[in-house]
Amino acid sequence: MTTITLDAVGKSFGDSRALTDISLQFPAGSFTALLGPSGCGKTTLLRLIAGFEQPTMGVVRFEGDVMADGTRMVPPEERNLGIVFQSYALWPHMDVAANVAYPLKGRGFGRAEIERRTAEALAMVSLTGYERRSVDALSGGQRQRVALARCLVTGTMIILLDEPLANLDVHLRAAMLDVFADTHKRTGATIVFVTHDQSEALALADTIVVLDGGRVQQIGTPEKIYGEPANAMVAGFVGRGSLVAASHGFAARGSASSRGKVLVRPHAVRLTETGLPASVLRLRYTGASYETTLVLANGDTLVADLPTRRGIGEEVRVTVDDAWSVPA
Ligand SMILES: Nc1ncnc2c1ncn2[C@@H]1O[C@H](COP(=O)(O)OP(=O)(O)OP(=O)(O)O)[C@@H](O)[C@H]1O
Ligand SMILES: [Mg+2]
Structure with missing residues (x-):
């Protein structure tokens, strides 16, 4: 040793x-x-x-x-x-x-x-x-x-x-x-x-x-x-995920700052009735799920692993179960 x-x-x-x-x-x-x-x-x-x-x-x-x-x-x-x-x-x-x-x-x-x-x-x-x-x-x-x-x-x-x-x-x-x-x-x-x-x-x-x-x-x-x-840098390099504005109000772990970015992993994104409005930009079938890129109202993109195929341009609503407030 x-x-x-x-x-x-x-x-x-x-x-x-x-x-x-x-x-x-x-x-x-x-x-x-x-x-x-x-x-x-x-x-x-x-x-x-x-x-x-x-x-x-x-x-x-x-x-x-x-x-x-x-x-x-x-x-x-x-x-x-x-x-x-x-x-x-x-x-x-x-x-x-x-x-x-x-x-x-x-x-x-x-x-x-x-x-x-x-x-x-x-x-x-x-x-x-x-x-x-x-x-x-x-x-x-x-x-x-x-x-x-x-x-x-x-x-x-x-x-x-x-x-x-x-x-x-x-x-x-x-x-x-x-x-x-x-x-x-x-x-x-x-x-x-x-x-x-x-x-x-x-x-x-x-x-x-x-x-x-x-x-x-x-x-x-x-x-x-x-x-x-x-x-x-680490957030972008390790694992798939999206860096989006903290102002969306997703509940995030870590030191919250309304100016910073939060990291959202694809598995933490769900479609719900009551979430934030978004539209489907593109999708990629990975075998296990559909890696779906969503666009939020301010233009931020959010990648989600979804169990079902959505249509391009479809209007949906998203909820984020977990996010990390990335230190500046
Ligand atoms: N013998 C050398 N002479 C001059 N510059 C060098 C030499 N060896 C490495 N460098 C430079 O040092 C830096 C780091 O190189 P290094 O080979 O350690 O990168 P790396 O992280 O292993 O990259 P890769 O993933 O491409 O293998 C690079 O900018 C490279 O050009
Ligand atoms: Mg090397």
Whole structure:
């Protein structure tokens, strides 16, 4: 179990700042998602933790030991961590077992020990029986699992994942989400998972860090980030929802201000006899419901998940069961 601490970390590339004043703690055994739009600094933050980048400012610590600051830098191979990147970076000329065993080379393990550890790591990702298979003859999801097994084989207590599911289809992604959750449970490792996909972050992590423009926007549980976003950026980025004027008078949690915006999630909108007048602008069938965009009297749009199909232009009345007053 290893706690990772970043203290006032900043990173610039020449004149451009990638990260500013990042203070974060990843407690031992935690599963944290770094979430944010393209270019917000997720990969840079992961590379700082891994030791591929040196901070321009601040300190990176593992369990109280300084890994890097402005002057010192412990190289990646001495940080005892496992990394899975978006491109799996497997050795194409080696079979599955050789790929997984690769990090054990030159560490003084006997052959039996290497075989035991390799078998154990392959079992964790449900690839027992694939040892002699060439990695070229594997599906994308299987390759991803080989990469994960290779990262688990050394018994590392820090696992860094950079968009590991980006190349997979919907079904494989769902299966891999389970593999990651199981791996976390079994190993108790400290996991940092980079994604720009908020549903992955909500599904997997115990803590989500939302980044934008190289700065931390909010840190919290998935429920907190989804239910009580700290600002308009987080409200707009995480989950579906509509930001509408507080003046509609929807009952909202949080610090009420008549000038601000309130966030309304699609599931909290119902059509009723007595609600506010609105008209149907467009709809999209999602399988589970009709995602219906409504226009309110002042021109604000409100997205609702409705159980039945409404007509475009139809006049309806809406009630909102839950809303969050977004801090300015
Ligand atoms: N080696 C580098 N030299 C110069 N600028 C860099 C370098 N690496 C990253 N940057 C810049 O730092 C910023 C953050 O990049 P980073 O790769 O961390 O973003 P990201 O959040 O991982 O984005 P994506 O979701 O697209 O992968 C970007 O503006 C990027 O152009
Ligand atoms: Mg990236």
